[in-house]
Amino acid sequence: MQEQEISIGSGILLVEPFYGGSHKQLVDLLEKNFVDCSVFTLPAKKWHWRARTAALYFSQAIPCCTSYRVLFCSSVLNLCELVALRPDLARLKKVLYFHENQLAYPVRKDQDRDFQYGYNQVLSCLVSDVVVFNSHFNMESFLSAIPSHMKKIPDHRPKNLDELIRPKCVVLSYPVQFPDVTRLLPQHKLLKPRPVVTCPSDHSSCRDEDRLMQSRCEEDPPQSSCAVQQPACGEPLSDQEKPLHIVWPHRWEHDKNPELFFNTLLKLKEQELPFQVSVLGETFTDVPDVFSSSRRLLDSQVLNWGFLSSKDDYLRVLCDADVVVSTSNHEFFGVSMLEAVHCGCFPLCPKALVYPEIFPVQYLYSTPEQLYKRLRELCKRPGIARRHVVTVDTSKFSWTSLKSQFLALLTDGCA
Structure with a gap:
C-alpha cells in the first residue's frame, strides 16, 4: 500500500x-x-x-x-x-x-x-x-x-x-526504508524464530562475546537473549555445508579501513579455513590499492566484487550472506549494517563509534585479533551464524x- x-x-x-x-x-x-x-x-x-x-x-x-x-x-x-x-x-x-x-x-x-x-x-x-x-x-x-x-x-x-x-x-x-525481503531469503533464514530484542546498553543478559563461539553455546537455554538457536527441523543440510559467506558493504575508501578487513581474510585463507566473500559498496575517484591486490589474492573466495546498481541484486547478496563485517574508522550511523541485519546477517562491528549505540555487546569486537578469532570460529562452524537470531530491532530505525x-x-x- x-x-x-x-x-x-x-x-x-x-x-x-x-x-x-x-x-x-x-x-x-x-x-x-x-x-x-x-x-x-x-x-x-x-x-x-x-x-x-x-x-x-x-x-x-x-x-x-x-x-x-x-x-x-x-x-x-x-x-x-x-x-x-x-x-x-x-x-x-x-x-x-x-x-x-x-x-x-x-x-x-x-x-x-x-x-x-x-x-x-x-x-x-x-x-x-x-x-x-x-x-x-x-x-x-x-x-x-x-x-x-x-x-x-x-x-x-x-x-x-x-x-x-x-x-x-x-x-x-x-x-x-527496509523492503520486504521474504522472497529473497534462503530457507534457513525463513525458518528462524522472531528475535528477542535487548537494549544495546543493557549487557546484563549477554555473555562475553567469545562465549558465543564456544562449542557449548548451542546448549544454552533458549530464554537467553544472546542464545544461538538450534537448527529448525526442515533446514536443508546443504545450508550447513556451504562455506561461510562474509559480506563487506561499505564505501571503498580509507576511512572504512579495508586494510583491516582484507588482512583478516588473508589470515583466514592462510589457515585454509573455508569462506566466501562479497565486497560491495560504492567506489569513487581514488580507490585504495588494497582492493586490487586483495582481489587477486582472494580470487577463489570471491562471490561478488564491486558496486551493485540494482537494489534487488544488492539485497539478494545480503540475504545470501551469513556475516556482515564493519571495520570502519568512521561511522556516524551505518545504514548498510542495518540493511544487512534486516536481511538476516550476523553483524560484527568495532566496539567504538556509533556501533555500541545500536548493537548489543555480543556483536562487537575491540581488537583486530578479536575480529579474526570471531571469524575463524564462524568459518569452522558456519551454522552458528546461520542459526543465530540477531537481537537488534531494526524496525525502530x-x-x-x-x-x-x-x-x-x-x-x-x-x-
Missing part, C-alpha cells in the same frame, strides 16, 4: 548541496511524504567545493516566496552564509541535519584537518533553530570537539559555543517508526 502524503499546512524548503547517497535518500523520502515541499539540490561531487560555495549558489537559485515556513538542510551547507545573503530565509524555522560532522571526521594527522569546514558547521548551528544528529555519537563527538577546535584560533577566541548549541540539539535516527518525529520537526513552531 502506498503511503499517504502528509499535509502540514506550510511550505517546506529542502536544500541539499550534496545530493547523493543517504543525503539524497532522505531528501527524496521527505519530498515524497510531505506535501508542499520545494527542493533545491546540487549533484554529489566535489564535496569540498559544495561545502565552500553552495550557499552563494542557493542564495541566487531559491526564489523569494512568502509561503516558506521551514528550511531543512544538511550540515554540508553553510547555513550562516545563506541566511546572511537571504535575510528573508532567516525568519524561517531552520532545521540543520547532521549525517556526519567535520570535527570528528577521521584524518591521518590532526594538522591535516581543514579548520574552515568544522568552523562553518559551528556557525550553521548557531543560526539554526533545531540541530538534528542521526546518533548520540555524532552529537557528542561534535559538541565535545568544539572547544579544542576553537583553540586553533590564534587569539580572541569565542567561548562556550558548545553550551550555546547543545540546547538546540536533538537525536533523530536516519530513517531507513524505519521510516514508519520515525515519521511522526519528522512531522514534528518540519512543522512550523517548536520542535
Whole structure:
C-alpha cells in the first residue's frame, strides 16, 4: 500500500548541496511524504567545493516566496552564509541535519584537518533553530570537539559555543526504508524464530562475546537473549555445508579501513579455513590499492566484487550472506549494517563509534585479533551464524517508526 502524503499546512524548503547517497535518500523520502515541499539540490561531487560555495549558489537559485515556513538542510551547507545573503530565509524555522560532522571526521594527522569546514558547521548551528544528529555519537563527538577546535584560533577566541548549541540539539535516527525481503531469503533464514530484542546498553543478559563461539553455546537455554538457536527441523543440510559467506558493504575508501578487513581474510585463507566473500559498496575517484591486490589474492573466495546498481541484486547478496563485517574508522550511523541485519546477517562491528549505540555487546569486537578469532570460529562452524537470531530491532530505525518525529520537526513552531 502506498503511503499517504502528509499535509502540514506550510511550505517546506529542502536544500541539499550534496545530493547523493543517504543525503539524497532522505531528501527524496521527505519530498515524497510531505506535501508542499520545494527542493533545491546540487549533484554529489566535489564535496569540498559544495561545502565552500553552495550557499552563494542557493542564495541566487531559491526564489523569494512568502509561503516558506521551514528550511531543512544538511550540515554540508553553510547555513550562516545563506541566511546572511537571504535575510528573508532567516525568519524561517531552520532545521540543520547532521549525517556526519567535520570535527570528528577521521584524518591521518590532526594538522591535516581543514579548520574552515568544522568552523562553518559551528556557525550553521548557531543560526539554526533545531540541530538534528542521526546518533548520540555524532552529537557528542561534535559538541565535545568544539572547544579544542576553537583553540586553533590564534587569539580572541569565542567561548562556550558548545553550551550555546547543545540546547538546540536533538537525536533523530536516519530513517531507513527496509523492503520486504521474504522472497529473497534462503530457507534457513525463513525458518528462524522472531528475535528477542535487548537494549544495546543493557549487557546484563549477554555473555562475553567469545562465549558465543564456544562449542557449548548451542546448549544454552533458549530464554537467553544472546542464545544461538538450534537448527529448525526442515533446514536443508546443504545450508550447513556451504562455506561461510562474509559480506563487506561499505564505501571503498580509507576511512572504512579495508586494510583491516582484507588482512583478516588473508589470515583466514592462510589457515585454509573455508569462506566466501562479497565486497560491495560504492567506489569513487581514488580507490585504495588494497582492493586490487586483495582481489587477486582472494580470487577463489570471491562471490561478488564491486558496486551493485540494482537494489534487488544488492539485497539478494545480503540475504545470501551469513556475516556482515564493519571495520570502519568512521561511522556516524551505518545504514548498510542495518540493511544487512534486516536481511538476516550476523553483524560484527568495532566496539567504538556509533556501533555500541545500536548493537548489543555480543556483536562487537575491540581488537583486530578479536575480529579474526570471531571469524575463524564462524568459518569452522558456519551454522552458528546461520542459526543465530540477531537481537537488534531494526524496525525502530524505519521510516514508519520515525515519521511522526519528522512531522514534528518540519512543522512550523517548536520542535
